[in-house]
Amino acid sequence: MRQRSLIALTAALAAGSLTLTACGSRDDDSSNGSGGGDKTTVVIGIDAPLTGDLSALGLGMRNSAELAVKTANKEEYVKGIEFELEPLDDQAQPSVGQQNAQKFISDKDVLGVVGPLNSSVSQQMQKPFNDAGLVQVSPANTGTELTQGDGWKTGDSVRQFDTFFRTATTDEIQGAFAAEYLYTKAGKKKVYLIDDQKTYGAGLAASFKTNFTKLGGKIVGSDHINPEDRDFNAVVAKIKSTGAEALYYGGEYPAAAPLSQQLKDSGQSIPLMGGDGIYSAEFPKLNKKAEGDLATSVGKPVEQLPSAKEFIANYKAENFEDAYEAYGGLTYDATWSIIEAVKLAVDGNDGKVPTDGRKAVLDAMSKVKFDGVTGTISFDEFGDTTNTLMTAYKVKSNAWSPEYSASPKVD
């Protein structure tokens, strides 16, 4: 008897811990705005990893989306509409993301979804959303093929899904910018290439490689790592004999920080360069030898944009437990683009949500244009952002500092 109750207890504990972390505030009875008089409720979904080792980025995304929704409600940006945010946790796993997509689709009040963080998750969400005609705006997916298909490398770009948009720039643009910066501005001609084999990391590394060799640079060696690992000494020892002048890493900061540190520890004073996945305040915090490391990220540095200053101040005022992290601004803009599209749809329908709200919002997406946190936001014929301004950052006295901004030309 006692044994049975203990098994039950352990099971209950395990189940409890899973549900606890699965993030609360999931109101299923969102069909009517509760306190807003005659207001109609429009639900915007957000899908991000709210648990797991990417939860820091994911929680920053959720909070930023919440901030956008709150701001719109406070300003009564769309008259007669009360926005509501529904966050779902994908645990950075494609299968969970797909389940979440179905959940959003089945809720008729959801007119748009922000997210996810991971390109691999996005690949599983795009089709269900497309079939349901539900707008998806990702603030973080950079895989070029997500919008333009596998033909983009040969110039045969074909739009994949009419419902997919993003405020993040593509790997193609980021890789080209990184290659140009490293080759021309930083004067590094020999580079060692490492990626973490995920959709984002491998895509970025591939794009960097193509553009860097096109410029005349040389890839002196390449390797792949497991992003769960924290000991890269064996890989680092291999770089030594290749005479590389820099290490380019396609992946995210949790693995990039120890990789860079172990690289410097081994006596090689060459910089590590990465994309927006390592452009996080955590990177120089975790990595005591980050000095001189490089990263590229979308938009201008937040300090140089007045709109971003406002975002940062508002974010602070909300007293969120977690920082907005790398994708906060882009998530805010992604959420706002849906709000903007809802406004266009509602304004075109005498101030009411059209009967086919999802279609109206989707049709309005191509007309959306506004000044967001990261710059002017609008979408091109593939659903990609037209804001291709990129900035290269360098770690100086333990913080990222902007070095150079440009819009790379891609041919």
Place this chain on the structure above:
Amino acid sequence: MNELPQQLANGLILGAMYGLIAIGYTMVYGIVQLINFAHGEIFMVGGFGALTVFLILPDGFALGAAIPLMILGGVIVSVAFATAAERFAYRPLRGAPRLAPLITAIGLSIVLQQIVWMWYPEAKKDRSFPRFQGEPIDFLGATIQRGDLFVIIAAPLCMLALGLFVSKTRSGRGMQATAQDPDTAKLMGVNTDRIIVMAFAIGAAFAAIAAVAYGLKNGQVGFRMGFLMGLKAFTAAVLGGIGNIYGAMLGGIVLGVAEALATGYIANVPGMDLFGGGAWKDVWAFALLILVLLFRPQGLLGERVADRA
């Protein structure tokens, strides 16, 4: 330039860490035939225990002087969690079918991860861990980091202490007796409950020392770190012969060196460049495990015993 000494040193250091964690798997298995899958998390909480001690200490406290206190803090936290797990999760299931405690261990592992994720301040991302300043040391063509010296010194000392404990002390002999036949040991007056708690506690203490080594080496600890390290350490325990403490350390070192060499050299073998490098190192390590188990199913140092299952 020759990178072999460097790769051997990398493998040895990593392997010694695997070995320290593997002790916990092997001791618990040797005595109660339980694969304690929550052991990776016991390792993880030890790291956070040590970090907490460091954060409590006043600023400017020398890291060298803080290390003993950090070890103590880590050991206390790990042992507390491990003995509590034994008392409240495993002991009530002692007579139950094998699968029940195994599943309990997996559940416990998730619970421990989530506890740290939720309640330890800022533990949702990796937390930085103090590291030794100063230049690395060159030794026979290999560069060894200051932080790595810790595991190089700690691992042999721990093994020596454990070896002496098991063979010379009364409790140690009780442990051997319980491992051989718990019922007979009980009849002979050995307090088997106490011995089992002791096995969990020693394993946890070793895991905490490994966690301090991990923190000093990588400069960070995170709530997820126990999963992969635990899996590797379990592999090391099986490779060395589960139930044998020296086998655990040997298995760890063999595994660590195999990983380092696979990363460094497989790609240089003609025609194998697709199967080399950091991404394939685990594949080669596990291929080695399978190979060893094919020829020596009991592991490198394991004794051939009839399975009591």
